[in-house]
Amino acid sequence: MDRPNAVLSVDMEWFSHIPAYRNARGSMTENDVGRSGVELLLELFGNADATSTFFVVAKIAERHPELLSRILESGHEIGSHTYDHVHLTEVDENDRHEQLQASRETLEDATGASVTGFRAPSFDIAEDHFETLDVTGYDYDSSIVPCRSIPGWYGGTHTVQRPVPADQAVDGASSSITELPVAVMPGLRLPLTGTWLRFFGVRYVLWGMRLLSHRGITPILYVHPWELVDLPAVDGVPRRVYWRTGAWMRRAITRILNSRFAFVPMRSLTETD
Template sequence: MAFPEEGQVNAVAQPAAIVNAMTVDVEDYFQVSAFEQCIRREDWPQWPVRVENNTRRVLELFAHKGVHATFFVLGWVAERFPALVRDISAAGHEVASHGYGHERVTTLSREEFRHSIVHSKQLLEDLTGTAVLGYRAPSYSIGPGTLWAHDALREAGYRYSSSIVPLHHDLYGMPTAPRFAFVSEASGMLEIPVTTARRWGRNWPCGGGGYFRLLPYALFKRGLHRVNRHEQSPGVFYFHPWEIDPGQPRVPGVSRKNRVRHYLNLTRTVPRLEQLMRDFRFDRMDRVFLADGQGDYPVVALQPGEQRAN
């Protein structure tokens, strides 16, 4: 498979020591939170499944560029495509948990959340024979009202979470949280937020997702370059397998805002990813943040509504 080149953007001369984390949230197009009002969870089996083929395309793209990444895999996907999970691990990528059924933490009781993270962790470990260290909450739903989830994650044996985005967003976000990796004082859990750039007194997105398709690539390049060069910190980038799939089915009844978020510029994802991996260095979350010599992260006492800007 040949991947197109976006081109015409000069590569950034990267400091040798700065390696960013590349991450993939392995879920299908019909499982996103933006569609939950249109597609009931019990109806998921009725929709054409495209996550396996799309994820294999992602694996091919990474192999082509020589990049290793962390794949946050839904337990729902792992149960249906166990060979895919094994192949992700066999290709040298880190397999981490995205929970079981893409339920936002805000919709679960503490016991339901505990079951989701324990069940998905065990499922992934049984498939790969490797300890699952990381977790990412669906829709980044650890925030001011769900900080208790860090306690549950540590009790379940996770080493880190990447479940907070320090931005304002109507579906997620905790703009009062630190921008870089920190240890929660209350739980002792390492939290590694998705990357933002700090300019003009506020945080701006440069960590992937829909913003990567909707905003000019130059803004992401400039923001991540600032994080690497001026703040001397690794970034965390993410995307979904469905974002490289312009041919996916169109879901009826979706609001205009959610249609734009989900479908706009899907054809640009692969060329931009290619450009991103030329311009910056990437590796797995565990190697970027848990390797020997890492781990001297600030301890932060997060409080709902606490205002922080660092």
């Protein structure tokens, strides 16, 4: 029997880009915390014969073009995760346009490959999101998590669980953009991925992936390279951010990649659906 498809995408940002660090009292002296996590991910994907989509903070591409080339040469897709990881609802319309446009152009200049996919930092999108994606040259988005409302997090806004033209996910959105929503546990409607993998463990994730797959939905997961490394202690970063990062996370990803699923880039889902 064919292995069902799944996606283990990467939101490629450094520890310094995450809101929990930016809002913390303390700071760190290390640069590029998470870079070695990219190397580890390339190794783990390679060992499992898996390919993926790396949604890259474009500023990283300016400093590390060689890393982007290695990602592409390993058979992965590059998408955009904005220019510098701002929350899109915290800037104005012009800045949103600039974040989407400049990131796509920067990533394309660095790699020579076309960039057609986008994921918003913290899944934070404004009302003009799909229209802006359309005019700045994207084909698909993966910034919707159809989970229940979780106080202090996100959720409660969207219900669409499978790839659809964006106007079926959000009223008035552009139908030329395909939305590829991130996986949530059927019934429970909590995210299957991100911090929830580290909270609930690998069996929770694999169980949810099987349930989704039985419903004909390709599970879309995501990880961050900084989750695979030993993080520096920074005063004011909540403990949950550190929970099970490093060795635990490396083992967890290995187990997921060695499951019965075939891991593919996001773009392949827009081609088959």
